[in-house]
Amino acid sequence: MKKKQLFALIGAAMITFASCQNKGETKEDQSAQQHTTMAESNKVADAAHNSANALDWNGTYEGVIPCADCEGIEISLVLNNDETYLLTTKYLGKADDIFRSSGKFVWNEMGSIVTLEGVEAPNQYFVGENALFKLDKEGNRVIGDLASKYMLSKKMGDVVVQEGLLETKWKLVELAGQPLTDEKEGDIPFLMLMKEDSRLSAFAGCNNIMGAYELSEGNRITFSQMASTQKACPDMEVEKNFVKALEMADNFTLKDGTLSLNRARMAPLARFEKVEE
Template sequence: MQKLNTIIFLLLIVIVAGCKSTQQTREKETLTTTDNSKTSLDWDGVYVGTLPCADCPGIATEMELNKDQTFSLRETYMERDVAPRVSEGTFSWNKQGSTITLNSNGKEIASYLVGENTLIRLGMKGKRITGALADHYNLEKKQIKITGTRWKLTELRGQKVNHSSAFIVFSTENNRVYGNSGCNNFSGSFELKKGNQIGLSQLASTRMACPDMDSEQAFLSAMGMVDNYSISGGTLLMNKARMAPLARFEADFSEK
């Protein structure tokens, strides 16, 4: 009888250990698959706000987060700076996918909690800042529209464009579109329709002789074919029907 009880006791230990192991495995799987800011939010884009400053009225801040985990930060100390202080680098996520840490020139310069269309500046050791000014440490995501933004060409018909001066601007004033095709300036008109439909017309360009006229003509030809667009973060895709994007642009905030 004692031997039987011992066997039953050992079996119970094995069963309990197995259940615990299964539970731990499930918890681990849940931890790695649960949605978080990194996986479920459209976090890339431009964030703006005025952060508190110890010896000035505030720090006008503009930060762009890119999907390749690079960033560009522009900070202007109000009533002190003539030009913004620019920092660039990469950022990393914490294990929970909720917080990013900015790294520039090999140094960690700041951490932010990532929320829905919001970045919250964190204090020492990644802790939330408390007190009367706590709500002033937020940066809000800038909702970028196709109009009023300078869009820099980065890709044309699937081919990357490097060091190009080509850009396009859609102005609400008289529905005018203008820009540069790489060397020559161009202008025309556009019409926005429902469902992100768009049409460009009456495009005219200056006729200065340029080293790469083929690329310029390809760009203007593509713009004449566009009938719809999409914007994600700071990226504008110009398309024809459901074909592959004719051109890819990035929002350029370096020139206002």
């Protein structure tokens, strides 16, 4: 009887020990699962709030970064809403040459770094709050005492106007996605943005249009105070849509002699080509 009782006690103890061990493993498993869930949630939160969609990143950034064989490299970088850029560089202490390049930029998967297309490396910038940080050739942030020397600060105030935009006659070639093909030479609508008093002068195909425009950071443009002559013509459809495009436009793109008026990131409202004098 004593041996049977002893075996029974040992068996009970083993069962109790195994039960406790299983409970401990379950708690560890639950803890690990919770940490995994939290990590996944953090990744989702990071993706939802990044530089690309949470910061007012479009605008002009300026600064002077270190140079191996000159006094410094003066940089001006314009990032536009349509994900195009204008880069201007000058090597201080050398010739007075100014180098300009433009094109598209792309965001990395995390939405924190932009890469300028068509520019030799290093051509990547980390996008921060009102600042860009130029990355090295490997795409890494410069750290330590030199970190602040690779920062470009966002320019507030004066707007950098793209070369060729103003004092140029722009003839209308496409309206609401439809090319203009039937207009006679003297009836082709055009647009001119004058430097003086930020005035606009336009011809809509029948009537002349006068008004004002305002430029702001990120290639934003708005037209206001518009008035026109009151001639009546057989077909006013193009004119009506042209005026509507001016009223709706809130940004523009200018590349390779083509000017587009846009609203947000939708298809262009109107396209123009530069008239060579």
